[in-house]
Amino acid sequence: MPFKRTLAAALAVLFAACASAFAHPHVFVVIKSEIVYGPDGHVTAIRHAWTFDDMFSTYATQGLEAKEKGAFTREELAPLAEVNVTTLKEYDYFTQAKADGNKLAFEGASDYWLEYKDSILTLHFTLKLKEPVKAAAFDMEIYDPVYFIDFGLDDKDPVRLAGAPASCKLAVSKAGDVNMGQAKRLGEAFFSNSPDSSNYGAQFANKIVVKCQ
Numbered sequence: 001m002p003f004k005r006t007l008a009a010a011l012a013v014l015f016a017a018c019a020s021a022f023a024h025p026h027v028f029v030v031i032k033s034e035i036v037y038g039p040d041g042h043v044t045a046i047r048h049a050w051t052f053d054d055m056f057s058t059y060a061t062q063g064l065e066a067k068e069k070g071a072f073t074r075e076e077l078a079p080l081a082e083v084n085v086t087t088l089k090e091y092d093y094f095t096q097a098k099a100d101g102n103k104l105a106f107e108g109a110s111d112y113w114l115e116y117k118d119s120i121l122t123l124h125f126t127l128k129l130k131e132p133v134k135a136a137a138f139d140m141e142i143y144d145p146v147y148f149i150d151f152g153l154d155d156k157d158p159v160r161l162a163g164a165p166a167s168c169k170l171a172v173s174k175a176g177d178v179n180m181g182q183a184k185r186l187g188e189a190f191f192s193n194s195p196d197s198s199n200y201g202a203q204f205a206n207k208i209v210v211k212c213q
Contacts, residue, residue: 025150028053031142032154035170035210037163042132046095046106046140047162050123050151057121070119077114077121085109085125093127094151095142099135106130138210143175147201151175159208168212175204 034047052060060080066072088094089108097104112125142151153159153174161170 025144025147027056027149029149029151030154031151031206032157032159033140033142033208034160034162035138035140035164035208036126037161037165037168038132039163040132040134041165041212042134043099043138044129044132046097046127046129048093048095048123048125048127051154052121052123054120057116057119060121061116072114072116074113074115077116081112081114081123081125084114084123085112091144093125094144094149095127095140097129098139099133100137101139104129104131104133136212138212140208141205142208143205144201145199147204150204151206153206158206161210164210165212168210171209171211173207173209175206 030051032049032051035043036045036047038044061072061077064072064076064080066076093106093109095106097106106127107130109125109127112123115122115124144151153172158174159170159172161168
């Protein structure tokens with residue numbers, strides 16, 4: 001069963017109290033990303049660090065065994081990290097990238113691991129491009145089309161360029177604020193049954209643009 005549907009079913013009771021006030025989203029993620037360049041100036045990969053909200057972190061770690069109470073090592077979280085990245089593949093890792101307007105494909109997630117700090121989970125993973133690309137304009141958007149998950153960029157250090165040519169300039173546009181009133185009016189039925197909801201989350205996309213001369 002897909003990750004989001006499994007999570008929705010498992011958290012149904014927890015969210016019952018607030019669902020009538022705010023139907024979507026159900027999971028909140030804060031993003032830090034790096035756009036990785038090779039020595040030849042080609043974009044080669046995207047590195048993500050996704051920090052989950054406390055409610056999801058608590059749910060995800062329920063039942064996991066740890067040598068130290070209230071703490072998990074990277075090794076203890078390895079099976080959960082694998083489940084996460086395997087399932088995220090079905091959703092293209094909620095990451096869309098283009099070079100000069102042409103959509104790019106990823107090989108898949110690698111170098112993935114989970115960090116547990118202050119009772120919060122952060123998923124680290126790398127998305128390697130199938131073909132490194134050199135572009136005057138590199139665009140990336142991060143969002144969930146059906147808006148089950150809200151992705152927000154880190155306030156202080158959301159996106160970095162790693163190894164980029166000096167001529168490359170970065171511009172970041174954060175997602176629009178959640179319209180709680182609209183979400184309340186639409187309700188759960190809209191997101192579950194309406195074809196109009198299939199790309200509702202696009203309006204909350206985080207947009208990253210790199211322009212190189």
